[in-house]
Amino acid sequence: MDESMAGAARHALNLELPAPPLALLQMAALLAEPSCDIDALADIIETDMALSAALLRTVNSAFFKLSGRVQTVREAITYLGYREVGSITLQNGLRAAFPPAPELESLWQRSTERSRWMGAVAQALGFDAWAAHSAGLFEECGKALLFRHATSAYRSIWQQAPTDDAALVLHEMQAFGASHDILGAALCETWGLQAAAAHSVRCHVAMHATLALSGPVGHRRIAAVSVLAHHATKPAHELERCIESIAQQLELPSARIRAAIPSPRARAETST
Known part of the structure; x- marks a missing residue:
């Protein structure tokens, strides 16, 4: 589904994208x-x-x-750095746009962990860390949009494929004529995120399944970090296959990518 089709689907669903606070738009542009x-x-x-x-x-x-x-925003930036403070602010703003629900709590937790991991790996590789962090945070937000739009119906669909986004997309298309990856990308654009982040969110389901990156090099770099994040907790041979594929497509040494990926212990420490 392309962007024009996504817009038509949103209109047919009468699905409104939550508008970001002005401060978040200004912050995203600055970062x-x-x-x-x-x-x-x-x-x-x-x-x-x-x-x-x-x-x-x-x-x-x-x-x-x-x-x-910490008493002030400036103190928070001094302690944590501007990117960490920006990411916390964006996370809080995104969560506040949706009603609380147990399903969404687990989604936001995954999003926070994924965004931190993607930002760290992108920085280690010399990629745009803010774009990677934003992409990780918004990757599942289309699910929150559909959950807010039709809670009971989407809860039932979600339960059919809780860990298989490829299958979930098929169910979403059958039920709503729109899928969470496309809607999530639309929200990225509405919230002023970089084009590379929106591209990663739009294409993440297909790229996770096929390992095939798309778009210009800057977009492919952010998408590659998303693919690596998806495979980081899989068996070692699957992660290694992913690393080799990404290295070939980005024309990078596989050892450089391997070195940028935190160990499982380091990843666990980051998420606790």
Whole structure:
């Protein structure tokens, strides 16, 4: 399904994409720049009291284990760095756009873990870490859109293929005429994310299944990190096949890709 078909499907479903707060649009544009003005980032986040409060609540949680309590957005950036603060703010904004539900809690947890992993691997490879992080965060958001649109019907569909996105896409198309990968990409574009992130979200189901990357080189790099994230917890021989395929398509040494992937222990520590 192309973008025009996705738009037609959204219209037929009467499915509205949640609009992002203005601060998130401004933040996404700033973080997409080659360099980030930290004071400008703090000023943008501080214009939205709800985002600022959610950021400080998250930063002061047990996960980050900071020695003292962070009082301001600028302090959070000093402790964690601009990209981590940007990612937390984006995560909180995205979650706030949807009603709470047990199914979505597990989705957001996976999204947070995946986005951190993808951002770290992209940075190690010299790719656009913010685009990779954003792609990882939004990869499953189309499921949240369909869940919000038709909760009972989508819950039933989701339960039929909870871990097989390729099968889930077929069920979604049969039921709604639209699938979560295409709708997720549309949300990426509405929220001002980079084209490479939207492309990764749009194509991730097919690329995870086939390992075949598409698009210009910048898009393929972000998509490659998504494919690596999908295969990182699979048996070693499947991950190795994925690494070799990605290396060949991006014309990179496979050893470089292998070295960028955190060990299973490191990945577990990041997600706890």
